[in-house]
Amino acid sequence: MKEILSGNEAIARGAFEAGVKVASAYPGTPSTEILENVSNYASIDSSWAPNEKVALEVAIGASFGGARALACMKHVGVNVAADPLFTASYTGVGGGLVLVVADDPEMHSSQNEQDSRNYAKFSKIPMLEPADSMECKEFTRLAFEISEKFDTPVMLRSCTRISHGKSVVELHEPVTGLPEPRLVKDPRKLVMLPGNARVRHPIVEERIVNLSTFGDSLPINRAEYRSEEFGVICSGVTWQYVREALPQASTLKLGMVYPLPMNLLREFASKVKKLFVVEELDPFIEEQVKSMGIVVVGKEIIPLCGELSPGRIRAAFANTGITVEPAAPMAVDMLPVRPPNMCPGCPHRGMFYLLNRLNAYVTGDIGCYTLGFMHPLNAMDTCVCMGASISNASGIVRSLPVEEQRRVVAVIGDSTFLHTGVNSLMEMAYNNAPATVIILDNRITAMTGRQENPSSGYTLAGEEAPVVNIPNLVRALGIKHVVEVDPYDLPASRKALEEEMARPEPSVIITNRPCCLIKGECRFEKGKVLEVDQNSCTGCKACLAIGCPAIEWKPDASGKKGKAWIDPLLCTGCTVCQQLCKFNAIK
Amino acid sequence: MSDITNILLVGVGGQGTLLASEILSEVFMRAGYDVKKSEIHGMSQRGGSVVSHVRYGREVFSPVVPEGEGDILFGFELMETYRYLPLLRPGAAVVANNYRVPSPSILLGQETYPEGLEGKIRSHFPDFLLVDGLRLASEAGNPRVANTVLLGAVSKRIDIDEKFWLAAIEKMVPPKALEINLRAFGTGRAL
Numbered sequence: 186m187k188e189i190l191s192g193n194e195a196i197a198r199g200a201f202e203a204g205v206k207v208a209s210a211y212p213g214t215p216s217t218e219i220l221e222n223v224s225n226y227a228s229i230d231s232s233w234a235p236n237e238k239v240a241l242e243v244a245i246g247a248s249f250g251g252a253r254a255l256a257c258m259k260h261v262g263v264n265v266a267a268d269p270l271f272t273a274s275y276t277g278v279g280g281g282l283v284l285v286v287a288d289d290p291e292m293h294s295s296q297n298e299q300d301s302r303n304y305a306k307f308s309k310i311p312m313l314e315p316a317d318s319m320e321c322k323e324f325t326r327l328a329f330e331i332s333e334k335f336d337t338p339v340m341l342r343s344c345t346r347i348s349h350g351k352s353v354v355e356l357h358e359p360v361t362g363l364p365e366p367r368l369v370k371d372p373r374k375l376v377m378l379p380g381n382a383r384v385r386h387p388i389v390e391e392r393i394v395n396l397s398t399f400g401d402s403l404p405i406n407r408a409e410y411r412s413e414e415f416g417v418i419c420s421g422v423t424w425q426y427v428r429e430a431l432p433q434a435s436t437l438k439l440g441m442v443y444p445l446p447m448n449l450l451r452e453f454a455s456k457v458k459k460l461f462v463v464e465e466l467d468p469f470i471e472e473q474v475k476s477m478g479i480v481v482v483g484k485e486i487i488p489l490c491g492e493l494s495p496g497r498i499r500a501a502f503a504n505t506g507i508t509v510e511p512a513a514p515m516a517v518d519m520l521p522v523r524p525p526n527m528c529p530g531c532p533h534r535g536m537f538y539l540l541n542r543l544n545a546y547v548t549g550d551i552g553c554y555t556l557g558f559m560h561p562l563n564a565m566d567t568c569v570c571m572g573a574s575i576s577n578a579s580g581i582v583r584s585l586p587v588e589e590q591r592r593v594v595a596v597i598g599d600s601t602f603l604h605t606g607v608n609s610l611m612e613m614a615y616n617n618a619p620a621t622v623i624i625l626d627n628r629i630t631a632m633t634g635r636q637e638n639p640s641s642g643y644t645l646a647g648e649e650a651p652v653v654n655i656p657n658l659v660r661a662l663g664i665k666h667v668v669e670v671d672p673y674d675l676p677a678s679r680k681a682l683e684e685e686m687a688r689p690e691p692s693v694i695i696t697n698r699p700c701c702l703i704k705g706e707c708r709f710e711k712g713k714v715l716e717v718d719q720n721s722c723t724g725c726k727a728c729l730a731i732g733c734p735a736i737e738w739k740p741d742a743s744g745k746k747g748k749a750w751i752d753p754l755l756c757t758g759c760t761v762c763q764q765l766c767k768f769n770a771i772k
Numbered sequence: 773m774s775d776i777t778n779i780l781l782v783g784v785g786g787q788g789t790l791l792a793s794e795i796l797s798e799v800f801m802r803a804g805y806d807v808k809k810s811e812i813h814g815m816s817q818r819g820g821s822v823v824s825h826v827r828y829g830r831e832v833f834s835p836v837v838p839e840g841e842g843d844i845l846f847g848f849e850l851m852e853t854y855r856y857l858p859l860l861r862p863g864a865a866v867v868a869n870n871y872r873v874p875s876p877s878i879l880l881g882q883e884t885y886p887e888g889l890e891g892k893i894r895s896h897f898p899d900f901l902l903v904d905g906l907r908l909a910s911e912a913g914n915p916r917v918a919n920t921v922l923l924g925a926v927s928k929r930i931d932i933d934e935k936f937w938l939a940a941i942e943k944m945v946p947p948k949a950l951e952i953n954l955r956a957f958g959t960g961r962a963l
């Protein structure tokens with residue numbers, strides 16, 4: 186049977202067909218839908234973990250028990266999970282263990298565009314890279330076979346265009362006859378004390394050599410001979426772009442991007458007159474090929490930053506005379522830009538308005554609330570990685586004069602707090618750093634599409650779960666001043682902020698309104714839709730300062746004056762704008 | 773790759789470009805073609821500018837439409853339609869909803885919605901159909917099926933039997949909304 190699936194849906198299907206028993210992940214674009222789709226298969230125990238390190242450790246544990254296990258994350262998630270990853274390379278696996286990582290070249294929804302292939306080399310484990318949805322499914326199955334055959338974790342690398350691209354997939358039946366999971370003691374292999382690890386390291390080195398030889402005859406590493414004039418080494422979605430942009434080129438399509446199949450590479454290089462590597466981001470393949478003593482052109486012509494595309498490849502090869510420079514795109518007039526915005530009724534909005542008004546220095550974090558950076562809120566000053574808001578605040582206050590210390594406020598969402606923020610707050614309490622922290626608890630992981638988390642009350646499957654009590658957790662960490670506020674109540678929120686910012690001790694403010702997009706269970710309740718009384722509105726623009734998409738400035742005929750208008754289809758009745766109107770014009 | 777048809781769907785996050793691109797892909801697969809589609813999910817909910825790529829033909833490689841090779845632009849919003857014209861080849865077809873969504877700077881009164889876009893689009897692309905989607909959808913029974921009216925208009929520019937379109941709509945829309953969507957599709961096809 187054929188279906189049209191996204192790369193993420195196909196990886197989930199591949200996990201099902203491979204007989205995976207346990208899957209764990211933390212959401213992150215573009216990887217999130219893998220686990221969401223895995224959860225549709227009843228044969229797989231799938232669940233959200235609070236962060237990527239935990240997700241990978243859950244999968245490693247399941248593998249030690251003999252089950253085939255899957256962990257999924259976005260590229261930066263591997264930074265968080267790197268610790269167990271490197272040592273799981275030494276222990277090897279019980280049941281097959283696959284880590285799916287989805288990169289985001291061009292940073293469509295990420296803070297950096299690190300190239301995950303480096304992790305495969307760094308941790309000395311093999312990495313497969315599919316080029317469409319069909320390969321996503323097939324490579325996932327193959328990854329489990331390789332994992333068990335070579336006693337190694339295997340990484341499967343996707344990217345935005347693969348994960349969120351759709352193409353036609355032929356479905357197959359799940360494998361049968363896998364051994365049942367059970368406890369097997371093997372402490373010399375699984376307890377990584379120095380004495381045991383020293384025994385394991387040479388095995389890891391030998392394994393990577395064997396895998397390279399294995400790769401020479403692995404069908405997913407495929408030499409396709411066309412022109413003798415030039416050949417291109419490529420993999421994943423880049424192979425698609427190369428086929429499109431340079432149809433005459435011979436190609437060596439690498440399905441396994443680490444370790445490289447040395448003999449196959451040498452053979453391919455010998456059969457073409459000129460050799461190129463076309464790869465997105467780092468010169469990962471190129472540097473290895475060059476170190477084999479093979480002459481190859483790569484980043485001399487191919488951009489280091491951002492995504493590739495057929496057009497960018499054509500432009501790059503125009504310098505070699507192989508392609509003609511693509512025509513410049515037609516020119517269009519400048520338009521107003523259209524960046525994303527917080528939703529109408531978003532409970533984060535009012536807090537950022539206040540932070541702006543109170544001239545706070547805001548150490549930010551990652552989530553929907555990072556949009557507090559945008560005009561007209563303009564209330565975020567730093568944002569590094571998940572959890573960093575609190576520890577950055579703790580660090581910055583240490584060297585500041587007292588009156589500046591007071592201005593430092595960290596903002597962090599509930600999911601991000603539970604991801605890595607807890608450790609940071611522990612540090613802040615332990616070392617008594619006098620900053621204020623706002624936990625924007627909207628009861629969900631909103632940014633990535635509203636996934637449940639340990640304080641949302643539900644599991645991935647939608648079943649009720651124990652709820653982390655955030656105020657109690659904060660107190661247990663040693664924070665003495667904990668205030669809960671309704672972020673739709675601006676005067677109360679302002680009072681809490683002023684008091685806690687003035688306090689020369691660590692303190693935490695927790696907001697208590699759910700994301701206005703949460704469905705089911707009615708965790709969010711829509712209020713009365715508001716309207717601007719056009720007679721009372723003076724056109725002072727105070728309500729525009731919150732940047733709500735439901736409020737629009739309607740200029741009069743002169744274009745100089747005007748009045749505000751609220752779109753009744755968008756308004757959720759949160760009342761934040763109403764509290765800003767001095768003329769009672771919003772009803 | 774002249775046997776490949778490239779379609780771009782553009783609009784504002786939350787307008788339904790994703791569902792429309794799903795329906796298109798389903799139509800092409802059912803009609804026996806190789807299909808690829810690509811889009812960016814991350815910001816789609818939050819009112820940002822969005823573009824989906826759908827390509828079909830005998831064998832499709834890249835999931836994104838090469839720059840300047842778009843054959844059909846399916847616009848859900850007028851300013852976004854204009855913004856993505858550079859992705860099209862000369863002589864491409866444009867079908868767009870005559871619908872305006874203000875950007876944040878327009879909401880704040882710092883910029884105004886650009887004037888005269890319709891004429892500018894037509895001067896570059898004479899094969900331009902501007903559809904009053906909201907009105908036609910309301911006449912078909914519900915303003916929410918405007919996208920389906922547009923889809924009907926787009927389908928006239930693609931040489932694929934109507935039965936594949938109807939079957940894909942049947943698969944992709946909830947049963948209780950099927951009848952009205954089929955009516956809206958018919959309205960668009962008749963334009």
Ligand SMILES: Cc1ncc(C[n+]2csc(CCOP(=O)(O)OP(=O)(O)O)c2C)c(N)n1
Pocket residue numbers: 211212213214237259261262265551552553554571597598599600601602625627629630631632633
């Ligand atoms: C290490 C890492 N993992 C995952 C992500 C993807 N990601 C960005 S924000 C976010 C969660 C935000 O949830 P929350 O903190 O509750 O804020 P909200 O979006 O709900 O306001 C996730 C998972 C990331 N950027 N970095």
